Amino acid sequence: MFLLARKNLLVHKSRFLLAIGGITCSVVLVLLLMSLYAGWRENMSAYLRHVNADLWIGQKGASDLFHTLSLLPDHGEQMLEQAVEITKVSSFVGRLMTCDVHGRQRHTFIVGVDDAENGPVEIVLGSDNLQDGEIIVDQVFARKEGIRLGDTVQVAGQTLSVIGIARGGNCFLYQYSFVTLPQARRLFGLKGMVNYFLVRLSPGIEVEEAVAQIEDTAPQVSAFPKERFIANNLSLTGDNFLPILRVLEVIGLLVGTVVIGLTIYTLTVERGPEYGVLKAVGAPDRMLYWTATLQALVCGLFGWLLGVPLSWGVIMLAQYFVPQFPAASYPQQALWMLGYTIGMSLIAAGLPARRIARIDPLAAFKG
């Protein structure tokens, strides 16, 4: 009974709009959290995916860049070439450092660029032709700290000139910056050492087999296939951070369900006598349930229609004011949210449905 559902909803336009507003907020919140979740994973792994390596070789006991320290002698390349067939071995030198930016102490993860394949993902401004005494910073870091091309930053007492601004280096808590490999060694005091070796295997070599061979040959190292290394880097923060996002998502969905349920329940209670009349004249209960369900679905769908574009707007605003906000929006998220919204609406219609079942058609005879 679409006519009845529509008319009942629109009787009190302000209440209808308030309900839509509540559901829209719920949709925006959940989509924001979904995009935060997706963006966090994407951002945290963007640079690591860019690095062209089949394997990351680190000191045994170290498993990621941010929370464990790996130090290996830089002659380890020969050992690797003996253990397995390799196309290329590069050095990876990187560390979280404090730097002085316009008189403020800030943190950035500095990477010593050995070749273009472990440099920044993409330059968006300036040059990627690094020399000693120069630095490329991530665009999020640049926006956050007001850094422009030609500015200088102080790291470990050394002055570095900003020659490029790159994208793909935002890890939410920190951003990557890039210097030459010798520069990085001087900044970290790392003579004759690297943090990781980056290995490209020869064609046809199985990754897991190569891992086993390397670890057999050099028991003091751990070899990580690229995806596993990426997962290691995501895991510590992910295991602690992402469940919180999920809880907030569930809360957002519950809020949406309650808003729809409250609206439709209030409407049903208000319209109780009229539902009684409809029952008296012969309307079956299922038709009235369907009316309540339709009302819930209409509220939900309007909330979704408004919430999806609004969430994109909110994300853009958030990233404008908080450059490191790691959101990533995809159409699939909107579709998931449509499914959740329909689910919320159907659940929310349950309570009014029980109320309808208890309405007495004999009430039609009363005033």
Next chain:
Amino acid sequence: MSAARKDKNSQASSLIVLHDVSKVYGTGETTVRAVDRVSLSVRTGEFVLILGPSGAGKTTLLSLIGGLLHPTSGTIHVAETALHTLSSSALSQFRLRQVGFVFQFFQLLSALTARENVEVVLRLGGYRPKAAYQRAEELLVHLGLGPRLTHLPAELSGGEKQRVALARALALRPPLLIADEPTGSLDSRSGEEVIRLLRRLVDEEQQTVLVASHDQRIVPVASRVLRCEDGRLVEDSL
């Protein structure tokens, strides 16, 4: 003709047949016999008025005949359907197809226009939207409400609301029209108009009408007048 044969004949063409029907609420000391062993038959095309004070059981009797209540005992047949044997959902269907209700307080759906109030019942009855729209308009125009089709109930007078209610009740052409105090909330002129309309339905369309009311103006237009007291039908002017 013998009384038995007369009774059998009347039952044979009767739209409504009640046999020893009671409706009892509560138990023990709190027992209330709202309807007490009522037997009744009403023929097609009759205009039956049930008079009685408040609390006499008129509404309960109408509810039983209209399929809104199950009797505690006895049998009820309306339009050859044994109501006392039907489930709730079957009673809903019965009410939709066989009975039109007119209530004292009109009971229109406040969010719907006059036409939409009639359309709702037609859509319930399986009419397609366009056909429902046309039939609703037809009925309302026939009852003098042509200019008021798109008005909400709040914009209608009492008499107009009751005519919309009448149109709704007649939408699916039910054989039986039940009206509970149809003039109870109307001014004198509107009340007379509704009474005339009810009589016209009986005269022109052989509609069977069952009215419960205090309104003495209905007495002269009714085919039969029954008096209800303490749940019993104690007088019949047949």
